[in-house]
Amino acid sequence: MTMGHKAFKYRLYPNAAQEKLLDSTLYLCRQLYNAGLEERRTAYRKCGVSVSYYEQKRSLTEIKTDLLEYKGVHSQVLQDVIERLDKSFKGFFRRVKSGVKAGYPRFKGKFHYDSFTYPQAGKTGAMPLPDSGKVYLSKIGNVRCKYHRPLEGAVKTATVKREGDKWYIVFVCEVETQPLPTTGDVIGIDLGTNPNFLITSDGEFVEAPRHFKKAERKIGLLQRKADKKKRGSRRQKELKRQIAAEHRRVANRRRDFHHKTARTLVNRHDAIFHEDLNIIGLARTRTAKGVLDAGWASFINILSLKAANAGRTVLGVDPKYTSQDCSRCGHRQKVKVGHAYVCANCGYDCHRDVNAAQNILNRGRDAAFCESVQSTALADQRSLAL
Secondary structure (H helix, E strand, C coil): CCEEEEEEEEEEECCHHHHHHHHHHHHHHHHHHHHHHHHHHHHHHHHCCCCCHHHHHHCHHHHHHHCHHHHHCCHHHHHHHHHHHHHHHHHHHHHHHCCCCCCCCCCCCCCCCCEEEECCCCCCCEEEECCCCEEEECCCEEEEEECCCCCCCEEEEEEEEEECCEEEEEEEEEEECCCCCCCCCEEEEEECCCCEEEEECCCCEEECCCHHHHHHHHHHHHHHHHHHCCCCCHHHHHHHHHHHHHHHHHHHHHHHHHHHHHHHHHHHCCEEEEECCCHHHHCCCCCHHHHHHHCHHHHHHHHHHHHHHHCCEEEEECCCCCCCECCCCCCECCCCCCCEEECCCCCCEEEHHHHHHHHHHHHHHHHHHHHHHHHHHHHHHHHHHC
16 A cells, blocks of 8 residues: 655634634744844854754744744644745755755745644644644634545644635645556657647647736736835735735636646546756746746645645756657758648658657657666566575
8 A cells, every 4th residue: 555645735714813823823923933043143143153943943932932822823833834934945955056046044024924833733823623624723712614525544734824814724634545456558758838728649739828927917906006106004915915816817727728638638548748947947937927827846745745636747858959850750940930840861740749748758768768777677686685
């Protein structure tokens, strides 16, 4: 029996008193995060000393004694704040060691710290109460919760999030994976931005919804209106709220499209191969708007998670020359975007992007074969060692 993790996100409906407590908890967690960051920076700059996670964790008892407002926050929530800070430093040092450009951990502003976590939910801190339509949050109370789908498995963590003026809770549960029956079919996909989101090696085209492009004019009008209002005024705040709501709608529609497309691919195919693209690099080019609107990174992540739960394979391959190489004979030639690929060597004629998807499929099969050979050789070595 293979176990995996699955997230369940539900809408919260706190009353006025509970919403005040939620806002206060976020504020105190943000203050603690910034204070911990300042402590680490000052200790290293002035004394050359690195403050560890465990040292800061031990100081939480003193903080709760000196600052009584922190007694209103669950102890494990505060510990998770220190752990978040430690993870940001570990990520920074990991990127520095690997030679990647790394940004030093930053202080969190008012609108850049919007969640707090109960790391042992289900046991202490946060308890789902689906029968009563509520969730118990320590130090806050029983908050109304819309369970639009049933929880599965054992609850491990619970994260309370503020998105604009709405509140959500995300339960991460340990569930048993549910492998799908094999179909005997494998496929390669070529990701695009306009007019198609992806093209399969079977010749199927999935149109790009371009959610942000459709909402761009409305968002632009709201932003121009907000710029003309007095800074900090009631009308400007209301316009900013509307802008944030439009961006949330775009993100929700994009995520819904990603989930549905990924589910279709996972249900139909045993293995899915895609280009291992440098999406961060592409987001800095002239194609950035289209790349970000398509949300390739989010889609690949969702596809990989669904495939893992269904016992499928998702593998990235080298993207070099997939649009220039002939999928039949391997001849390389440049072809303009939107033109048919007609091989000058063997005469193979097909859509340029379909040819790219077929190249991705071929490379994926080769990579999967190499992985299976390596795993078999490793198993043989272990058996000989025994």
